[in-house]
Structure formats: structure tokens, C-alpha cells
Amino acid sequence: MKFGDFPKAGSLDGVAGFRDYMTSLGLDMPCDDVVESGPASPLAAGLDVDGMQVGNRLGINPMEGWDCEADGRPSENAKRRWQRFGESGAKLIWGGEACAVRPDGRANPRQLVMAEHTQAGIAEMREGLVTAHRDAAGDDRGLVIGLQLTHSGRFCKPHDNRRFESIIAYHHPVLDRKFGVPADRAPISDDEIKRLVEDYVTAAKRARACGFDFVDIKHCHGYLGHEFLSAITRPGPYGGSLENRTRFLSEIVAGIRAEAPGLKIGVRISAIDTVPYRPDPTRSEPGALGPGIPEDYPVPYDYGFGVDRDDPLRYDLTEPVALFEILRRLDVRFVNISIASPYYNPHYIRPALYPPSDGYAPPEDPFIGVMRHIAVVRDLKRAHPDFCLMGSGYTYLQEFFPNVAQAVVRQGFCDIVGLGRMVLSYPELPLDILHGRGLKKKRLCRTFSDCTTAPRNGMVSGCYPLDAHYKKSEEFKTLARVKKPVASA
Numbered sequence: 001m002k003f004g005d006f007p008k009a010g011s012l013d014g015v016a017g018f019r020d021y022m023t024s025l026g027l028d029m030p031c032d033d034v035v036e037s038g039p040a041s042p043l044a045a046g047l048d049v050d051g052m053q054v055g056n057r058l059g060i061n062p063m064e065g066w067d068c069e070a071d072g073r074p075s076e077n078a079k080r081r082w083q084r085f086g087e088s089g090a091k092l093i094w095g096g097e098a099c100a101v102r103p104d105g106r107a108n109p110r111q112l113v114m115a116e117h118t119q120a121g122i123a124e125m126r127e128g129l130v131t132a133h134r135d136a137a138g139d140d141r142g143l144v145i146g147l148q149l150t151h152s153g154r155f156c157k158p159h160d161n162r163r164f165e166s167i168i169a170y171h172h173p174v175l176d177r178k179f180g181v182p183a184d185r186a187p188i189s190d191d192e193i194k195r196l197v198e199d200y201v202t203a204a205k206r207a208r209a210c211g212f213d214f215v216d217i218k219h220c221h222g223y224l225g226h227e228f229l230s231a232i233t234r235p236g237p238y239g240g241s242l243e244n245r246t247r248f249l250s251e252i253v254a255g256i257r258a259e260a261p262g263l264k265i266g267v268r269i270s271a272i273d274t275v276p277y278r279p280d281p282t283r284s285e286p287g288a289l290g291p292g293i294p295e296d297y298p299v300p301y302d303y304g305f306g307v308d309r310d311d312p313l314r315y316d317l318t319e320p321v322a323l324f325e326i327l328r329r330l331d332v333r334f335v336n337i338s339i340a341s342p343y344y345n346p347h348y349i350r351p352a353l354y355p356p357s358d359g360y361a362p363p364e365d366p367f368i369g370v371m372r373h374i375a376v377v378r379d380l381k382r383a384h385p386d387f388c389l390m391g392s393g394y395t396y397l398q399e400f401f402p403n404v405a406q407a408v409v410r411q412g413f414c415d416i417v418g419l420g421r422m423v424l425s426y427p428e429l430p431l432d433i434l435h436g437r438g439l440k441k442k443r444l445c446r447t448f449s450d451c452t453t454a455p456r457n458g459m460v461s462g463c464y465p466l467d468a469h470y471k472k473s474e475e476f477k478t479l480a481r482v483k484k485p486v487a488s489a
């Protein structure tokens with residue numbers, strides 16, 4: 001398969017052409033013909049989120065840049081990224097970026113860390129976002145900002161970008177094989193989990209002191225919190241039943257409620273954790289990645305979440321729906337929904353036409369991936385309408401993002417539409433939509449995946465093709481060399 005086998009968004013003939021193409025794919029994609037602007041438009045409507053007044057329905061999903069100082073303090077690049085999140089005019093900043101609760105839990109040696117020596121820098125970075133928001137949007141009314149707290153678990157790389165130092169919740173036959181986890185590696189012990197819970201609580205207290213409205217206890221993308229959700233085979237109090245698999249989360253929430261009263265708590269989950277993928281070796285040629293196919297996996301599949309045990313390529317929201325009952329008991333009222341993991345099935349989490357260098361060519365039209373995100377959030381919202389849900393995975397919609405975003409909010413499929421990659425290339429898109437200014441098409445993210453390829457090859461992340469700040473950097477040349485074999489496909 002070569003890139004471009006699927007029609008590009010820009011080649012579709014307006015909204016009518018987009019609709020026709022969605023129909024041809026069998027997708028019931030919500031899409032409004034006309035996008036309204038001004039204060040009465042659906043995307044401009046305010047919302048009460050667990051007592052916080054959020055000024056509109058556009059949010060920014062967390063995105064790190066693999067670019068902090070070696071000791072975990074924010075760098076100039078990180079501060080710039082947060083400023084651009086603020087300039088966007090979106091009113092819910094969900095997490096900013098993954099912030100490790102301790103240094104050995106980092107996913108890369110340049111990840112943001114919450115600690116005594118980083119706290120002032122993180123507070124300053126948050127303030128920079130608020131100032132940029134005021135300058136761009138006129139004021140900061142309705143701006144709500146959270147910090148995403150994480151431990152990277154299986155994907156820890158705290159010292160060397162080329163070497164995993166995995167902390168696992170349990171042995172996963174496919175992921176252990178794929179990422180080289182030795183059979184004699186002991187999973188994190190129950191006692192170590194208790195100490196880690198304390199680290200989360202300490203980090204949350206610091207986040208509150210920095211002025212954050214909420215913390216997100218990250219449970220997505222294959223990192224430790226998420227791995228607990230699939231720890232069916234783990235013995236003891238943190239594995240087996242859903243109750244046990246959410247004990248880590250429950251203990252963190254209880255600790256934060258006790259020690260950081262008033263701080264709100266949200267959770268970002270990957271509602272589907274399905275089997276890992278790899279490029280099809282029979283259709284990979286030198287310099288070209290084959291389309292993704294599932295790795296060999298055992299059935300029944302006791303290593304997933306939100307999937308059918310007997311056919312884990314099919315999703316099944318029974319457990320995610322049940323998870324919401326546990327969240328309700330914990331009084332967690334707002335949830336950000338993502339899907340799968342960037343490490344082992346990236347086409348689910350970030351529908352894209354061009355794969356990252358360690359990925360595979362898309363095995364399905366990426367619009368199918370966008371619709372999966374929308375449908376999962378819609379179904380969870382129907383099951384639990386009293387929760388506030390923020391969605392993910394919209395960037396691939398490109399010029400049709402405003403039409404779809406307005407439709408999903410208007411139809412009540414989702415409360416807040418979250419943007420990821422699109423904000424790296426085109427941060428002012430939300431304000432352009434809200435003010436009816438028309439889209440700057442040259443700034444739309446075309447899902448080239450350079451913001452993933454760069455960090456996978458030891459460089460900082462950023463929108464190299466469309467953001468001049470990165471395009472003129474030395475690393476742009478290195479990236480071009482790394483990409484050459486893939487780009488020649």
C-alpha cells in the first residue's frame with residue numbers, strides 16, 4: 001500500500017462531497033452544512049463542568065514535546081507550546097501535557113516532572129498560557145486549566161530515549177514480546193503501588209499550588225494507569241475484577257480528596273485497548289511501511305479493555321460503561337475519552353494518512369478511525385448523560401472539523417470537542433471558527449506525523465512542516481534524513 005490510497009480531505013468537493021464520501025464508507029458521520037459563529041453558536045455555549053464554568057465547547061488535548069530541561073523543568077519550547085494552547089481561544093485546557101509524578105516514571109528523558117524544583121516553572125508556564133489567552137480572546141473568563149499527571153509504566157524511558165526501563169503492572173504476552181520485557185521482570189509490587197499513589201497525591205498538591213483547576217489522573221495510551229485497566233491476570237488487590245483494576249485510581253482520588261481539597265479531578269481514559277499492530281511484512285518493501293495488521297494474539301484475550309474477549313478486534317463498551325459507575329462513586333464527573341496507544345496501535349488514537357517512522361501505513365481509511373472516536377464517546381455519553389465528556393481524534397477531519405465539531409456538540413454526542421495535532425500547526429483555529437473568520441487552509445494539519453517521528457528519533461516534537469519555529473531549526477534537517485526512506489514510499 002502506498003500513501004495516498006485514500007482520498008485526501010482537501011480533494012473532497014466541499015461539505016456535500018465529504019458527506020458523499022462518508023456515505024460511501026458506510027459512516028454515519030455527524031456534519032452540519034453551516035457552521036455558526038458568534039456568541040449564540042453551539043460551539044460558543046458555556047458549560048458547567050463539575051462546578052467549573054467552561055466558556056466554550058472547544059478544548060485542547062494534552063500534548064507533550066519531549067522538550068523539557070533534563071531536570072524536568074519546562075523549557076522555552078514547552079512554554080511556547082502552552083502559550084499557543086492559550087492563544088487558541090479554546091476554554092478547556094485538558095492537561096497541557098503529560099507531567100510525570102516522579103523522575104523514573106518519565107516516558108522520555110525530557111518529560112515534564114512535577115517536583116519541588118520544577119513547581120515554580122510549571123506555575124509560570126500556566127500563567128503564560130493564561131496571559132496569551134487574555135491577549136487573544138480578550139479576557140480569561142471561562143478558561144479552565146488542568147494538569148495531566150502520569151507514570152509511564154511499560155513505556156518509561158527516563159534516562160535514554162533508545163531504552164525502555166519498563167515498570168509493568170502484569171506480563172502481557174504480546175507487548176512483552178514486542179517491546180522486549182524479560183520474562184523474569186517482576187511486575188510493580190503492591191507496596192510500590194502504595195508509594196506511587198503518594199507521589200500522585202504530592203504532585204496534585206503541587207498542581208493546586210500552581211493554580212491548576214484540576215488534575216487528570218491519566219489512564220490512557222498504554223501507560224501505567226491504563227495498563228491497570230487491563231490487568232485481568234494480575235493476582236492480588238490491583239488485578240482481576242474491574243473493582244481491583246481501578247483500585248490504583250480509587251486510592252489516588254481518595255488521597256487527593258483528603259490532601260488537596262477543592263482540587264477537581266478528571267480522568268483521561270483509552271476506552272478501547274485492543275491488540276497491538278505491526279506493518280504487514282508481506283506488503284512492506286524496502287523504504288516503505290506495509291499496512292498495519294494485528295500481531296499474533298491469544299484468544300481468549302485477557303489483556304485488553306473495552307474489547308470482546310473472544311474477538312478483541314471488536315470493541316465492547318460493557319467495561320468502560322461500568323467504569324463510569326466507579327467514577328460516579330468517586331465523584332469524578334468529567335472524563336476525556338481517547339482510544340488505544342501511540343506505541344502499539346497508532347491508527348486508532350491518531351487517525352493519519354502518513355504514519356510515523358515506527359508505525360505502519362493506515363490499514364483503514366483514517367475517517368473510519370475518526371468515526372470510531374465519535375461513536376465511542378456518543379455511546380458512553382448515552383449510557384451516562386450526567387457526565388461531561390471530552391472527545392479526541394478529530395484532527396484528521398481537517399477542513400470539515402468545524403462542521404463535524406458543531407454537529408457532535410449540537411446533537412449531544414459529546415460535551416467538549418478536543419483538539420490535538422491541529423493546534424500544533426494552527427493554534428488560532430478555534431478563534432477563527434468562533435468568530436466566523438474562515439479557515440486558513442494552508443495551516444491545517446495534514447497528519448504528516450512528523451510530530452511523532454521526531455521524538456521517536458530523539459528529537460523534540462513540534463509541527464516541523466507547518467510551524468516556522470521548527471521548520472527553521474537544525475533538527476528539521478535531521479528529521480528530513482530520518483524520514484527519507486519512509487517518504488520515498
Ligand SMILES: Cc1cc2nc3c(=O)[nH]c(=O)nc-3n(C[C@H](O)[C@H](O)[C@H](O)COP(=O)(O)O)c2cc1C
Binds near residue numbers: 061062063218220421
Ligand atoms: C506530539 C503529540 C504529543 C502528545 N502527547 C500527549 C500527552 O502528553 N498526553 C496525552 O494524553 N496524549 C497525548 N497525545 C495525544 C493527543 O492528546 C490526542 O489524543 C491525539 O493527538 C489525537 O487527537 P488529534 O486527532 O486531534 O491529534 C499527543 C499527541 C501528539 C501528536
Ligand code: SF4
Binds near residue numbers: 422452464
Ligand atoms: S507534524 Fe504538523 S502537520 Fe504533521 S501531524 Fe504533526 S501537527 Fe500535523
